[in-house]
Amino acid sequence: MVKECCEIRRYKKLTDKQNELMARAKGGLRRINILHGSVRSGKTWISLVLWCVWIQNMPRDKTYIMTAKTLTTLKRNCLDLLETLAGKKNFSYSISKKEGVLYGRKIYLEGVADSEAESKIRGMTLQGAYCDEITLFTEEFFNMLLSRLSEPGAKLFGTTNPDNPNHWFKTSYIDRRDELDFFMMEFLIDDNTFLDPHYVEELKKEYTGVFYKRFILGEWCSAEGLVYPMFDEERHVVKDIPESCGVEEYYISVDYGTLNPCSMGLWRLDKNLGVRIAEWYYSGRQNKKQLTDEEYYEQLRKLAEGYNIKCVIIDPSAASFITTIRRHGEFTVRKANNSVLDGIRLTGTLLQGGKLLFHNSCKNAIKEFGTYVWDERSGEDKVIKEFDHAMDDIRYFCSTVAGKRLL
Numbered sequence: 301m302v303k304e305c306c307e308i309r310r311y312k313k314l315t316d317k318q319n320e321l322m323a324r325a326k327g328g329l330r331r332i333n334i335l336h337g338s339v340r341s342g343k344t345w346i347s348l349v350l351w352c353v354w355i356q357n358m359p360r361d362k363t364y365i366m367t368a369k370t371l372t373t374l375k376r377n378c379l380d381l382l383e384t385l386a387g388k389k390n391f392s393y394s395i396s397k398k399e400g401v402l403y404g405r406k407i408y409l410e411g412v413a414d415s416e417a418e419s420k421i422r423g424m425t426l427q428g429a430y431c432d433e434i435t436l437f438t439e440e441f442f443n444m445l446l447s448r449l450s451e452p453g454a455k456l457f458g459t460t461n462p463d464n465p466n467h468w469f470k471t472s473y474i475d476r477r478d479e480l481d482f483f484m485m486e487f488l489i490d491d492n493t494f495l496d497p498h499y500v501e502e503l504k505k506e507y508t509g510v511f512y513k514r515f516i517l518g519e520w521c522s523a524e525g526l527v528y529p530m531f532d533e534e535r536h537v538v539k540d541i542p543e544s545c546g547v548e549e550y551y552i553s554v555d556y557g558t559l560n561p562c563s564m565g566l567w568r569l570d571k572n573l574g575v576r577i578a579e580w581y582y583s584g585r586q587n588k589k590q591l592t593d594e595e596y597y598e599q600l601r602k603l604a605e606g607y608n609i610k611c612v613i614i615d616p617s618a619a620s621f622i623t624t625i626r627r628h629g630e631f632t633v634r635k636a637n638n639s640v641l642d643g644i645r646l647t648g649t650l651l652q653g654g655k656l657l658f659h660n661s662c663k664n665a666i667k668e669f670g671t672y673v674w675d676e677r678s679g680e681d682k683v684i685k686e687f688d689h690a691m692d693d694i695r696y697f698c699s700t701v702a703g704k705r706l707l
């Protein structure tokens with residue numbers, strides 16, 4: 301139970317939605333309390349206010365925990381803000397000790413991705429737990445956390461953005477909320493009146509497709525249809541390479557395959573545009589002839605001819621080809637960032653913003669945009685791994701170098 305608390309005032313002004321939450325929380329808190337919805341909608345902010353208010357009414361000698369995917373994200377998303385909200389007098393913490401003190405209550409800090417976190421929690425008897433971005437937790441960890449919340453009146457507070465409707469948190473908790481002791485409230489980006497309207501407009505433009513539905517509209521929805529529905533030949537394919545806007549650099553991105561196709565893209569990256577100037581694509585299976593790494597290297601060299609290549613960005617699993625490129629000592633190699641969903645989201649944003657162009661000679665890339673689809677039967681966010689080789693090398697280019705420049 302959250303008492304009418306003059307201390308709320310010290311947390312400055314709240315949005316209408318945040319005020320509504322605080323009003324509903326008076327007497328309305330449950331064992332599991334979840335705020336979900338769009339990005340930047342004010343969930344973390346108000347959940348930390350609620351955590352502060354609640355904890356002040358809880359015993360000092362009990363055990364509390366705050367968790368996120370990693371300690372780094374916990375610090376970045378929550379602890380620094382908590383310090384501002386509660387004031388240094390009321391909250392102090394040490395990441396190296398993995399402990400903090402909030403209004404005189406000792407708080408354990410854990411990153412759930414830490415291999416030791418689970419075994420540590422297994423022995424605890426908890427009064428309260430705070431979870432940042434629950435959909436990034438494993439179901440096992442979350443279940444265990446709940447099972448440790450065994451003190452009378454123990455509560456869990458958490459925030460999350462929506463995910464796939466088959467995500468364990470949706471099916472095992474949100475969809476069963478009527479059977480559980482569960483409180484939930486949805487926050488949308490437009491609820492957050494503290495954000496600059498121009499920033500909100502720009503943010504809305506940055507998310508596309510399924511990511512727009514989840515992160516802006518707050519919907520738990522599946523990824524369906526084309527992965528890049530925003531790709532439009534009229535808009536993204538050019539006959540003539542446009543003049544550079546300055547500070548240009550050249551890259552080659554590679555998705556390596558031996559029997560599966562190998563795709564390489566030559567890119568010019570300037571101040572605000574990435575242009576795929578040329579590509580090379582080869583399928584060992586279709587040609588009934590596998591090429592050796594040396595033969596691939598010859599093709600790489602041909603693609604690079606006439607350009608000063610800053611680095612070759614390559615599929616991190618292509619160990620033998622990476623060794624071959626390094627042995628020749630001609631190109632710098634950079635292993636690609638291979639986080640698939642983040643990469644797809646970023647590539648979609650760049651396409652949507654008109655920041656990527658494709659020369660019309662890049663036939664394989666253009667063709668794959670038309671066939672690269674989500675696997676609607678998988679129940680998770682997965683793409684159909686077919687005709688995805690140019691798609692992968694494009695994603696490597698975006699995630700590893702272009703995103704940092706163009707966003």
Ligand SMILES: Nc1ncnc2c1ncn2[C@@H]1O[C@H](COP(=O)(O)OP(=O)(O)OP(=O)(O)O)[C@@H](O)[C@H]1O
Nearest residue numbers: 313314315338339340341342343344345346461494
């Ligand atoms: N009551 C408030 N007073 C002042 N600023 C606020 C308030 N609530 C939210 N904000 C501002 O809005 C930003 C977004 O809020 P918050 O981080 O709580 O959103 P979120 O819903 O947790 O977003 P995400 O899903 O991206 O984690 C904060 O960084 C802060 O600048």
Ligand SMILES: [Mg+2]
Nearest residue numbers: 343344377459
């Ligand atoms: Mg948040």
